[in-house]
Amino acid sequence: MTTSSTPSRTSSAQGPAQARSPKSRFRWRVIDIVTAAVLGVATGLIFIVWNSVGYAWFTVMDAFTPGVGGIAVGIWLLGGVLGGLIIRKPGAALFVEVLAASVSMLLGSQWSIETVYSGIAQGLGAELIFLLFFYKRFGLGVAMLAGAGAAVAAWTLELFLSANIEKGPEFLTIYLVSIVLSGAVLAGVVGWLLTRALAATGALNRFAAGRSSKRIG
Amino acid sequence: MSGGIAPAGAQSARSVAVDSDGVPLEVLPVGGRFLDRVNPVTPFLAAVLYSIPLLTTLDIVSALAALVLAMVAFWVAGVRPVEILRSSWILLIAAPVSATSMLLYAKPGGESYGQFLYANITDNSIQLAIAVGVRVLAIGVPTLVALSRIDPTRLADGLAQVAHLPARFVVSALAGIRLFAVFRDDWTAMSQARRARGLGDSGAVRRLMTMAFALLALAIRRAGTLATVMEARGFGAEDVARTWARPSRLGWRDLVLVLAAVGIAGVAVAAAVALSSYRLVGSA
Amino acid sequence: MAADPRARGDRCTEPLRRGQKLEANRLALVGARVEARGWGWRHADRAKLAVAGLDLTIEPGEAVLLLGPSGAGKSTLLAALAGVLGDHEDDGQELGSLLVDGRHPSDARGTVGLVLQDPQANTVLARIGDDVAFGCENLGVPRAETWARVREALDAVGLRMPLDRSTAQLSGGERQRLAIAGVLAMRPDLILLDEPTANLDPAGVDEVREAVVRAAQASGATLIVIEHRVDVWRSSVDRVVVLGGEQHLLADGTPDLVLEQHRESLLAAGVWIGGHEPQVPRAVLAPGEDLLIADGLGFGRADHALHTQFSATLHAGESTVVLGPNGAGKTTLALTLAGLLTPVEGEVRATQALRDAGDDARVRRGGWGLGRFRAAPPAGPHPSAWRSRQLLTRIGTVFQQPEHQFVAGTVRRELEVGPDAAGRGKRETSERVDELLTALRLSHLAEAHPFTLSGGEQRRLSVATVLATAPRVLIFDEPTFGQDRRTWTELVAIMARLVAEGHALVSVTHDEQLVRVLGDQCIRIGAHDRKDAKVPA
Numbered sequence A: 001m002t003t004s005s006t007p008s009r010t011s012s013a014q015g016p017a018q019a020r021s022p023k024s025r026f027r028w029r030v031i032d033i034v035t036a037a038v039l040g041v042a043t044g045l046i047f048i049v050w051n052s053v054g055y056a057w058f059t060v061m062d063a064f065t066p067g068v069g070g071i072a073v074g075i076w077l078l079g080g081v082l083g084g085l086i087i088r089k090p091g092a093a094l095f096v097e098v099l100a101a102s103v104s105m106l107l108g109s110q111w112s113i114e115t116v117y118s119g120i121a122q123g124l125g126a127e128l129i130f131l132l133f134f135y136k137r138f139g140l141g142v143a144m145l146a147g148a149g150a151a152v153a154a155w156t157l158e159l160f161l162s163a164n165i166e167k168g169p170e171f172l173t174i175y176l177v178s179i180v181l182s183g184a185v186l187a188g189v190v191g192w193l194l195t196r197a198l199a200a201t202g203a204l205n206r207f208a209a210g211r212s213s214k215r216i217g
Numbered sequence B: 001m002s003g004g005i006a007p008a009g010a011q012s013a014r015s016v017a018v019d020s021d022g023v024p025l026e027v028l029p030v031g032g033r034f035l036d037r038v039n040p041v042t043p044f045l046a047a048v049l050y051s052i053p054l055l056t057t058l059d060i061v062s063a064l065a066a067l068v069l070a071m072v073a074f075w076v077a078g079v080r081p082v083e084i085l086r087s088s089w090i091l092l093i094a095a096p097v098s099a100t101s102m103l104l105y106a107k108p109g110g111e112s113y114g115q116f117l118y119a120n121i122t123d124n125s126i127q128l129a130i131a132v133g134v135r136v137l138a139i140g141v142p143t144l145v146a147l148s149r150i151d152p153t154r155l156a157d158g159l160a161q162v163a164h165l166p167a168r169f170v171v172s173a174l175a176g177i178r179l180f181a182v183f184r185d186d187w188t189a190m191s192q193a194r195r196a197r198g199l200g201d202s203g204a205v206r207r208l209m210t211m212a213f214a215l216l217a218l219a220i221r222r223a224g225t226l227a228t229v230m231e232a233r234g235f236g237a238e239d240v241a242r243t244w245a246r247p248s249r250l251g252w253r254d255l256v257l258v259l260a261a262v263g264i265a266g267v268a269v270a271a272a273v274a275l276s277s278y279r280l281v282g283s284a
Numbered sequence C: 001m002a003a004d005p006r007a008r009g010d011r012c013t014e015p016l017r018r019g020q021k022l023e024a025n026r027l028a029l030v031g032a033r034v035e036a037r038g039w040g041w042r043h044a045d046r047a048k049l050a051v052a053g054l055d056l057t058i059e060p061g062e063a064v065l066l067l068g069p070s071g072a073g074k075s076t077l078l079a080a081l082a083g084v085l086g087d088h089e090d091d092g093q094e095l096g097s098l099l100v101d102g103r104h105p106s107d108a109r110g111t112v113g114l115v116l117q118d119p120q121a122n123t124v125l126a127r128i129g130d131d132v133a134f135g136c137e138n139l140g141v142p143r144a145e146t147w148a149r150v151r152e153a154l155d156a157v158g159l160r161m162p163l164d165r166s167t168a169q170l171s172g173g174e175r176q177r178l179a180i181a182g183v184l185a186m187r188p189d190l191i192l193l194d195e196p197t198a199n200l201d202p203a204g205v206d207e208v209r210e211a212v213v214r215a216a217q218a219s220g221a222t223l224i225v226i227e228h229r230v231d232v233w234r235s236s237v238d239r240v241v242v243l244g245g246e247q248h249l250l251a252d253g254t255p256d257l258v259l260e261q262h263r264e265s266l267l268a269a270g271v272w273i274g275g276h277e278p279q280v281p282r283a284v285l286a287p288g289e290d291l292l293i294a295d296g297l298g299f300g301r302a303d304h305a306l307h308t309q310f311s312a313t314l315h316a317g318e319s320t321v322v323l324g325p326n327g328a329g330k331t332t333l334a335l336t337l338a339g340l341l342t343p344v345e346g347e348v349r350a351t352q353a354l355r356d357a358g359d360d361a362r363v364r365r366g367g368w369g370l371g372r373f374r375a376a377p378p379a380g381p382h383p384s385a386w387r388s389r390q391l392l393t394r395i396g397t398v399f400q401q402p403e404h405q406f407v408a409g410t411v412r413r414e415l416e417v418g419p420d421a422a423g424r425g426k427r428e429t430s431e432r433v434d435e436l437l438t439a440l441r442l443s444h445l446a447e448a449h450p451f452t453l454s455g456g457e458q459r460r461l462s463v464a465t466v467l468a469t470a471p472r473v474l475i476f477d478e479p480t481f482g483q484d485r486r487t488w489t490e491l492v493a494i495m496a497r498l499v500a501e502g503h504a505l506v507s508v509t510h511d512e513q514l515v516r517v518l519g520d521q522c523i524r525i526g527a528h529d530r531k532d533a534k535v536p537a
Ligand SMILES: Nc1ncnc2c1ncn2[C@@H]1O[C@H](COP(=O)(O)OP(=O)(O)OP(=O)(O)O)[C@@H](O)[C@H]1O
Pocket: C043, C044, C045, C046, C050, C068, C069, C070, C071, C072, C073, C074, C075, C076, C077, C117, C445, C452, C453, C454, C455, C456, C457, C482
């Protein structure tokens, strides 16, 4: 903050608006950080529920089908999509997903430290998609792509974490298809719908994601 | 002190024991266990340093060696078997699941014992399945035990002061985690409100979904006011060097923990190499 | 702690600021100067400005009481002064200029301490000590000094609990004290308090006011307090500023001057002035039939009883007030009477009259299954075992925290929820809703989201949700806090009318005026002993 800008502000007393230095679209306001943090914690809660419900499906499918278990994975990718869609800042997808994974780990997820590795990879996967669109587009298509991006990243990481690389091409292909579908739908579409529903409640009215044209009162 | 706000005459009504830095002992960690006294950042570092070497290989020797050594280390550190079981029982399910998947779908190699659709049980897949199952335990059990019972406040102190992660993000995450308790109360109050307002009788599933969504919306609103309050207390100013009320330091215990983690993983991998059972993931 | 030369006096944070010149006046004991020129603010989703065309100068060290009707924009102004309205186009629109010590408030952050209107919102961290220390940490106060300030601040507001006590389960009043302590510990140049005593018991009001005034005088800080009740602050402030309903300054001057010269217009604008207690006519009736009986009741959270052997009877046409210090368990009692918490021991019993009061015939069972077509079983004697819709038509509850009450997306919808669930007709519902919106002055906000209302508006809406179905027993937890004189009078008149119509009304309150008008029966809850509530000596 330069002190020299102060006089100009004082003199603009009756002007329509004060000349505040324009802030970058990419600057994280405190409300962005705190909301991202709360989203991360809330998504972490969802993960914890899913760590039992979704994991049951995943277990059964993973053990007895070649890779169809991937269908359950999407929910674990929700953090990145929600973070990106709501906060719309570089790094939001990554931060929310990693925080959600960490919360889930600290409250006892079966994957322990690997939860955080997954969170980082999945967050990066979604982040990359938002970056590709220069953090300018946040429609349904981008949301689905972000979910799919997170899924591809998860798939890649699991090549090593779960040693999936030792598995046959049929398994890997089916797993890739099911995880990408799941990411696009359970993370992408669900994340987009949630964002829209949240915007409709007015909870996002201090975010670009929730700005409505409607004026009340 | 001039400008104090204590009532005139009645100086501090509380006489609290403080340490040499003036920090009240009340807010400092207590707990006699070795793992309670390390900096909470250390178990993370240890878990990373421990897990990565083990993740490079798929063999039973390294996994078994690491598991056994880690158990010995916990025994030395005074962690009781019950505690180990309590924090890691879930792995007793996860391990066989991973093993089964590998057993059925690993790339075939050697003699085949049965085939069904894409599933093929071969010498290779049996070997890999056992290795994967044990590896899940070897990586999971020690890290779960080390990372359980971490206090979020101390963790945040460590992440900011020791790991030097950006303070704004760390503190916000901590404030977000406090909302956990608030969410629980909100949930209770919301169920009470719904009951009082005649919405409590609808189907359980639908009520659960609408309440979960309402909680998410409320959480985001809470985030908005929380951000306001935090800013009102000077949070987020970029031109002030933030201080930390609670110290977060490293001590000899932290060094011991890291050395133990690296040592165990190192010995385990070395043993595998020596017995030429080391098998780089993806090398087959 | 005095060893650190930077920790000197009240403004030890300054030297830690990088790249900032030390101005002469910032070292003296001088508070912040506030200057507004044609200032206005429009919230992100609102058409109307919350504040417009404000011209106001407040000199360093002044203590100002900010008055004005509910919805006048008082909270908005305070948030702006604290620099927390946001400075981004997504946050809202700013007009004119508002300066704190010559700087835009968002650059002066940290020298300004704000306590928000909603006590729950003011808590940041999980433990009491950490929460109070939070502001000091952000200002770069050295560690030892921080803890010294934390203890002083907690003592000053009379919150005597261990520093590592969780902030999760404080009563409304305890929380408000904590919030004020958090701001005092920052030793700000400008202290902004938004209805700081609204949830406090009378002893707490004096204690907290004294603490605030002492802190402001000691540090020379400028003080701005919002409070509807003039008498509480009258002798402690230098100046009274009244924001008018129609966007202008209604009055400005010393308390005596303003209260003398503008008495009539202030009363019309809803300001509380001593000696002009609002009169609400009450029809004098003998108490009617018994409705709800507490018998040997033990109430508390979970299985831990705060109080035992509590007995009382609620009669039709009688108004009961529940009084007691902060944290005594009034809210807990109210929720137990309302059938929302299960008694720890003893019972809350509904008489036959109350059990017959609801119109269960029109109540459908919920859910999707076939079961929903069956009639609900008749209401039993214990409200805590009733179905939700049986409760709805018999006992209504207003929660202490308005946000817990809200279940819908707009003010109008919020009011329709109850009548809809009770199976009232469309016409009947919409007439009743319109009537309530007008009576409680919420019509212009019918489409707004409940959470975006001002504090007083939220309170009125939460009360209105219960009035919409008007059950036989009404349980209100602090129904009048944060109300200006005018809306207070209207609200209490509605409450009095309900009593006259034969409803049983219970109000948990610290409001002496409410007790005066509606205190037919007084229940006093004493402080309970709680082992960990005292600091070990
Ligand atoms: N976050 C928000 N978003 C949209 N509108 C808001 C918001 N906060 C306040 N308003 C509106 O701005 C107007 C002024 O509100 P404000 O809270 O400043 O009133 P107030 O004078 O403090 O009233 P009270 O005495 O009831 O607390 C009200 O009409 C309110 O509905």
